[in-house]
Amino acid sequence: MTGKIVRIQRFSTTNGPGLRSTVFVKGCPLTCHWCHNPEMQESKKQLMVYPEQCKACGFCVKTCENGGHSFVDGKHIVDRTNCVLCGKCEQMCPHSAIELAGQDVEASEVLERLLRDRPFYDSSKGGITISGGEPLAQFNFTKELLQLCKAEGLHTCLDTSGWGGRAAELVEWVDLYLWDFKESDPERHKYYTGVELEPILDSLQKMNDAGGKCLLRCPIIPGVNDRDEHLSAIAELANRMPCIQVIDLVPYHRLGVAKADAIGMHQDEFSSLTQEEKDHFLSVVTAKTNTQARWI
Template sequence: MPTVGLVFDILKFAIHDGPGIRTTVFLKGCPLNCLWCHNPESKDGRVEISYLPAKCVGCGACVAACPRGCHRLADGMHIYDRTACERCGACAVGCYARAIEQVGRLREVGEVLAEVLRDRPFYETSGGGMTISGGEPLAQFGFTRELLARAKAEGLHTALDTSGFAPQARYAELLPLVDLFLYDIKTTDPARHLELTCQPLDLIHANLRFLSDSGARLFLRCPLVPGVNDSDAELAGIAALANDLAGVEEIDVEPYHPLGVSKAGRMGYAEGYSAPIPPTAYAQDLTTKIAALTTKVVRRS
């Protein structure tokens, strides 16, 4: 039986997910619940329904399509009852205005790989390849492992974007299949990490050290949010962590953006952390401060 995974997006011509031009495969499911998550549609490991009222034209196609009566029109307003929804996606199929969309689709490894391979010429000329992201790709370990193995068999450069929150044995199994780990570090303070992500930091640090000691290539990806995890002490902690690990080659500073707020609303979630987009100078200042504390390459993503 073919291996399938729940994929919510495949991004072509990605230039921020590893070297060169890449195709990034986004998988659903994540064990963390980060305060500022910019991909809230990735958290739940199941199919979900996104609804954007601004696109609704009130045609009633979803009302006719839904087998459980979750959609209705009243006084010119579209009302969607998520409590009865079984996420079958029938409403999304019928919505020609695309106000309703299904987030997540089961796809076979071979089908996804075929889509990735279409851009092989761009990978070869730019030094790019395939990146698997999420969510947390190791939450769908079997799919991730097979997709990486088959991509490597095709000679592709592979990168894995990970939160680090997964059993160490899974990282050990993937070591021969991953050319570059893009490793998320939200903070180096254990208490703060638990507060911001709802998960402890010790497993993440242990896996990071394991990968470094095992000879893996690592880029630290550091999402920095104004007034949340961007203090001088936080920046010093990131630099110190990188300095202590031979496998860490680069620190990528990822300044906050509020894209996750509107997406959370479409998914029916309570809107999370929201703040103004920081100016360009803000990200450059953080990059400069970290660079002064380490010999590693520091870049603004």
């Protein structure tokens, strides 16, 4: 089965236990305002250009037959109008300033690449993580890749928003879900993520009832969901759902802003929480639940 991925990140330490390889799939039905991976929202390929890495060598200008790159007053201008996403400029750039995000791959081919790092997974009690984008938006590809990994005895994590209502169908092949829970107020959830909250909660309930386990990953975004009521709701959710092993509070970071620029989009920037605010929000959670909670 063919799927579309953006990249495989090796030796990752933030996407589940131990050392892991994380497969980032392309395409997500959510449009979170603070998205860390905006280049993975669209399901189609996209040209990414990082101006801060460009050394103005001009190779891409000479290479592109469609006028995709030019320099005006020393500034690198990207014109995507006639870009056919051939990837020639990416191949020619000696400074990794260009990336074509999105490659079609067979699940078996991804497995082959993942297995090369098996000694690292084994020695660190790690494994593989499928993330994105939203892996459930490529359900059949994700399922096949999980099945192949489990057949090889690898530990598997699935990083998901729970979108699509089918997360529970994969319980047999997912050792640990990394469940991104973004907002507890239905109206705000719809506004900030583009999708309804209720189906996400239904999906979590089904996964819980099917015997799955998860880390509840909660991005705390200043001005969006940094409210005591939301932190309390997270604790109450953990009390209702035994599947939630740990509550991970995830601080906002600005990575998405630069990546949105690289694909020719704009992303609003948010501020950072102070240590005092982080301590406070953690205390709000721990006051209401016995489930382990931490900042990651």
